[in-house]
Amino acid sequence: MVAYQPEKIHRIMLKLSGEYLAGEKGYGFDDDIIDVLTDEIIELKKLGFSIAIVLGGGNIFRGGTWKNKKLDRVVLDNIGMMATIQNALYLAEILNKKNFPAEVYSALSMDKVTDFYTPQRAQKALQEGKICFLCGGTGNPYFTTDTAAILRAVELELDVVLKGTKVDGLYSADPKKDPNAEFIVSASYAECLQRQLGVMDMTAFSLAQDHRIPIKVFNIGKRGNLKDAVLRADIGTFIHPEARQ
Secondary structure (H helix, E strand, O other), X not given: OXXXXXHHOOEXXXXXXXXXHHHHHXXXXXXXXXXXXXXXXXXXXXXXXXXXXXXXXXXXXXXXXXXXXOOOHHHHHHHHHHHHHHHHXXXXXXXXXXXXXXXXXXXXXXXXXXXXOOHHHHHHHHHOOOEEEEEOOOOOOOOOHHHHHHXXXXXXXXXXXXXXXXXXXXXXXXXXXXXXXXXXXEEEHHHHHHOOOOOOOHHHHHHHHHHOOOEEEEEOOOOOHHHHHHHOOOOOEEEEOOOOO
């Protein structure tokens, strides 16, 4: 088993779903959740980490719910990507008001709203100590925001992708259905595929595997867990590359 090594982590990709931002109401923004989340991002930033963030858009629009209406998938995906821009702008504005500089870069061209994403622009902002929101997905339909998070982590040479979820990490089975389900502390990409653990969609997961990007799945809903997921090996499930031959 390969253990998570906090001392090797300096540059972080945080991936969060839009649904998390909405809280129990399921739509829009939960002000308490946003306030705590931005405070925890600031706390992590104060420790000296470089932070890039990719957000989903499910709190504003979920294209999958419209499939039965036979609407164009490309149009639906574009709407979803625009929802991620709204989320990024909102969180960045809150961080800026809390006196922590944040920049928003979009993979969709929206000149009057946000700067267009390029790796060079994002790298410069990270080097200047700014928190970077990378939105608009990959800029193309048919790709998830998980894929966007991995792609940006590859482009920006980040050390780990932190995937915040509603659960503590990965289990051998659904713990709600199986009382004997075991918590998985660490697993290789190959083990995840073999055991069908469902960390991310296959496009995102294959990209991470090809480029040896470590992933840590943790419960973002527990206060203080964002910092602990970075600093502690015993928080979350660590998905790691196979040993080089």
